[in-house]
Every structure is written in structure tokens, then in C-alpha cells.
Amino acid sequence: MKTAVVLFTRDLRIRDNPALAAACANAEQVVPLFVLDPDLGKLSPNRTRFLHESLADLRAALREKGGDLVIRTGDPVAEAIELARTTGAEGIGMAADVSRYARRREERMRQECERHRIALRLFPGVTVVNPGELRPGGGGASYRVFSPYHRVWRAAQWRDEAATPTKIKLPPGVAAGRLPAIPKGESPDAARGGETEARRRLTTWLKHIGPYPELHNDMPADGTSRLSPYLRFGCLSPLELAQAAIKQEAEEYVRQLCWRDFYYQVTLAFPQLSTKPLRPNGDIEWRDDKDALQHWQDGTTGVPVVDAGMRQLRAEGWMHNRARLITAAFLTKHLGVDWRPGVQWFFRWLLDGDVPNNSGNWQWVAGTGNDTRPYRKFNPIRQAQRFDPEGVYVRRYVPELKGVEGVAVHQPWRLPEKVRRDLDYPGPLESHRDEAVWLRP
Structure with missing residues (x-):
């Protein structure tokens, strides 16, 4: 094969990249391509920043091998087909994925490749x-x-791991395109992207x-x-x-x-994992409590370990795995609010937010998914006392409680009234204030 196009999607690396490795092994010229899809760019400022940093890093790595990263904006299928036609590419390679969006993209790519007599090959790697x-x-x-x-x-x-290309030759005359500007994102302490x-x-x-x-x-x-x-x-x-x-x-x-x-x-x-219960008869009568949802999102529920997790999410675009369990369980099992707004809120902030893991874990916690014990109910105070026994994690993200000593930080409502007033920290929401199970563990 003389020329092949490699459409990067969620495989922004040169090491163990089966699609890139196969193209470099079987084609004289390789066109590494990434298409900025305007629809996906609207989803999350944090992930957009991480993506753009990753693209800059990928371009630098490809240039070190003699190639480049071609950047286009628009529909990935249309842009890949157009680039293949203008470069005379005989094949397009890309990593297979599982989301509804990815599978629709693959099907459209298959149809267009057949129409234009271009070979399409899907690779593992995700x-x-x-x-x-x-x-x-x-x-x-x-x-x-x-x-x-x-x-x-x-x-x-x-x-086996795919070989890292030693040399990449780009066809002559291909305009690489400009890298997108790296936006600020919403989380000041978010990790930097790139291989x-x-x-x-x-x-x-x-x-x-x-x-x-x-x-x-x-x-x-x-x-x-x-x-x-x-x-x-x-x-x-x-x-x-x-x-x-x-x-x-x-x-x-x-x-x-x-x-x-x-x-x-x-x-x-089950590609509807973000919107429909996986478990048969998994529809639950959720409470419509916009005020409780807002307090949960803002990290002002009055339950310190929950608020600490939600504030870490905003600050870092990431949350500790145990805190994800606690905060999700609190929204669904204690506040009785639908899991789907939780899925969307995490999608907005998480750098690692994807359909399978974000939605799958939310359904597991809510009792609508793969949990074999769907009615279990996590006690946030017991969780905090077990996994943050001295309140170090809570004080790290809830500065109002930095002056509270010892384990009292997990139940500030038990402090003397004068102390509580000086903390400037909210008490438990009315909607769950009477939950004796977790207020008095």
C-alpha cells in the first residue's frame, strides 16, 4: 500500500497504537489525522483543555519521527474521506470504540469507504x-x-503490544493545519494532558x-x-x-x-447506558428536588465528606475513587435524586469522564446497573470515619472546617452551637436532616 490515513480518536499516543503501527508497517506514506468535531467540543471545558494539550504533545511526537499530525475541523467521516481522496490513500485505519457516537461514526465511515472504494480497518487499543x-x-x-x-x-x-514507529513519512503537499488553542478549562488544579x-x-x-x-x-x-x-x-x-x-x-x-x-x-x-437503567424493571420513583441537587453540585450539603468530594471534583477535574462512591450514593440513595443528573455533572467536570465507566459506575451505585446488591445503602459518615479517620481529606477540600479538631470534622452538627456559628458551614439539608442512620452512625 502506498498511502494510508490513520484517524486518531481516543488513542492519542504513538506507543502501542495498533492503528498507527499497522499503517507504518504496510504503507509507504502515512497521514496521521485528528478531526475536531464541534459537537464534541461543547461537552466539557476540562476535557477540551486536556484534549488540546494531548494533541500538541502528539504532534510533537509524530514530528520527531518525521511525520506530523494533520488537524481538521468538522465531521470526522467527511474529513477523513476527503483527505484519503486528495492524498490517494487506499486505506483508513482507526481504533474501535463502544459508545453510540463512536459506533455511528464507524458505521458511517464503513459506508463511505465502501462508496469510495477505500479499505477500512478497525483496530483494538482502547x-x-x-x-x-x-x-x-x-x-x-x-x-x-x-x-x-x-x-x-x-x-x-x-x-502483543504494537511496535512504536521509528519513522513516519507524510505525503508531500499535505497541509498540517493549526493546532487548536489550549483553553483555560474550569478546574484550576487539573492534570496536564499528553502522552x-x-x-x-x-x-x-x-x-x-x-x-x-x-x-x-x-x-x-x-x-x-x-x-x-x-x-x-x-x-x-x-x-x-x-x-x-x-x-x-x-x-x-x-x-x-x-x-x-x-x-x-x-x-x-447496551449503548443506552447513560440514559436508561440497565437492570430490568430498574425504573425508580426519584425525587424531583432541584434544591438538593444544586447543594450537592456546589458541595454545600452539610455532610463534610460529600462536600469535600464535590469540591475536589471542581478544583481538579478528578475525584478520589472512594469519594465518587460516597457522593454518588448520597445523591441517589439518601437524597433520592435520579442518577442521570449525576452522570451529567460528572461528565462536565471529570477529565476521565467517558460513557462506559462514568455511566456504568453511576448505575452500579444507584442500584439500576450491575450491582448484585442493588438495594445497599452506603452511610457517608461511616465511610468517612473508615477511610478518612482523622478528617485530613475533608479539611483539604472544605476550608471552613480546618479549625475543627479530630473526628468531629465529620459531624459538625454535633458541635456546640456557638462553634457551629463561627464555622460558616451549612447544616444538613432539610430534605435529609432526619436520616438517623447516618446522622447518628
Whole structure:
């Protein structure tokens, strides 16, 4: 093959990128392409900033190999076809994905490639194991329970890592296009995007991965990898990360990567995961309480551990995994508010927000998804006392409570009235003030 186009989507890296590796191995000239879709650019200022930083980093990496990143704006299918036609490309390669948007894009690309007699090839790379590769023995479309999926996933034959290209030759006369400006974003302490930053963090993480089983739920220790945004944008290969963790014998961390794959195969079978309950008869009579939802979003519920998590979300575009569980459970199980506004609020702020994991985890917590115990109810105070026993995490994100000593920080409503007035911190909302289960754990 003389020329091939590689359409980057959520695989913004040159290392272990199967689509890029195959094009470089089988074509004399390769056109790396990213299309800025105006519709997707409206979704999240935080993710837009992260994306644009990642594109700048990807262009620099491709230029080091002799190539470049071609930037276009518009419909990805139309732009890819047009570029293939003008460069005489015989094939287009891209990573397969599972969201409704991605699958519609793939189908339209397939139709247009057939019409223009251009070969289309879809590649793995977004997950460790291809979402459609593992099927339950009973013939279902996907695994509905994690444990059996984990057993099969761990025993599966994983693909080999794709080779990193040593040289990339761009066809002559192709205008690379201008990189988009990097916006400010909404979260002042958000992580920086790009494969370079991802690899720096990966190196650091592998040096500290040993205590992960003991620390990943420890909220003040912040003992998680924080690599999820780089997986979400494909700045880091999930397969490479899983294999590196296995070499470190970090099976508990590998298990978390399996959870990520689990929700991708769920989404492949159930693409409405962000809007419809996965569990049969999962429709619940949710309370319509816009005031409670607003307090939850603003981190002013009067429950310190919930407010700390919601404020971390705004400040960093990220939230500790245990805090995600606590805040989501509080909205759905204590306030009785629908999980779907929670999904959208997290989508707005999270750098790692994607359909499979964000929506899948929300449905798990709300009792409408894959949880085998859908009626469980997490007590936020007990959670705080267990995973933030001295209140370090709470004080880090709720400055009004910095002067409160010891475990009293988790239940400021028990402090003397004069002390409470001086804190300038709200009491519990009226809508859940009488919940004795968590007010008096």
C-alpha cells in the first residue's frame, strides 16, 4: 500500500497504537489525522483543555519521527474521506470504540469507504481486551456480573503490544493545519494532558504501586495512580499499563483495569447506558428536588465528606475513587435524586469522564446497573470515619472546617452551637436532616 490515513480518536499516543503501527508497517506514506468535531467540543471545558494539550504533545511526537499530525475541523467521516481522496490513500485505519457516537461514526465511515472504494480497518487499543471478544457461556451479549468476567478476562490471551514507529513519512503537499488553542478549562488544579505527561506519571506510579491494596481506599493518602484521564484519551495504553502492573505483581490494580474493560463490554451490548437503567424493571420513583441537587453540585450539603468530594471534583477535574462512591450514593440513595443528573455533572467536570465507566459506575451505585446488591445503602459518615479517620481529606477540600479538631470534622452538627456559628458551614439539608442512620452512625 502506498498511502494510508490513520484517524486518531481516543488513542492519542504513538506507543502501542495498533492503528498507527499497522499503517507504518504496510504503507509507504502515512497521514496521521485528528478531526475536531464541534459537537464534541461543547461537552466539557476540562476535557477540551486536556484534549488540546494531548494533541500538541502528539504532534510533537509524530514530528520527531518525521511525520506530523494533520488537524481538521468538522465531521470526522467527511474529513477523513476527503483527505484519503486528495492524498490517494487506499486505506483508513482507526481504533474501535463502544459508545453510540463512536459506533455511528464507524458505521458511517464503513459506508463511505465502501462508496469510495477505500479499505477500512478497525483496530483494538482502547481497552486491554476487545469489548466484544469475551462472551458468557450462556450466549448473552455481555457479562452482567463482574467476577465471572474477571476470571475469563484474566485467563484470556492478550494481544502483543504494537511496535512504536521509528519513522513516519507524510505525503508531500499535505497541509498540517493549526493546532487548536489550549483553553483555560474550569478546574484550576487539573492534570496536564499528553502522552509525555502520561509516561512520566506511569514511571512514578510503578515505583509506588506496591501499597496499592492498602492505600487505594485511603482518602487522605491519595494512593491511586491518577492515570484514568490518560487512559480515557488514550495517551497511555491500557494493555501496557496492565502488563506493567502484572510484572509488579499488583493484581489488585490489574483488577481495577478489568473493571474498566468490564464496563466497555457492557456498553457495547447496551449503548443506552447513560440514559436508561440497565437492570430490568430498574425504573425508580426519584425525587424531583432541584434544591438538593444544586447543594450537592456546589458541595454545600452539610455532610463534610460529600462536600469535600464535590469540591475536589471542581478544583481538579478528578475525584478520589472512594469519594465518587460516597457522593454518588448520597445523591441517589439518601437524597433520592435520579442518577442521570449525576452522570451529567460528572461528565462536565471529570477529565476521565467517558460513557462506559462514568455511566456504568453511576448505575452500579444507584442500584439500576450491575450491582448484585442493588438495594445497599452506603452511610457517608461511616465511610468517612473508615477511610478518612482523622478528617485530613475533608479539611483539604472544605476550608471552613480546618479549625475543627479530630473526628468531629465529620459531624459538625454535633458541635456546640456557638462553634457551629463561627464555622460558616451549612447544616444538613432539610430534605435529609432526619436520616438517623447516618446522622447518628
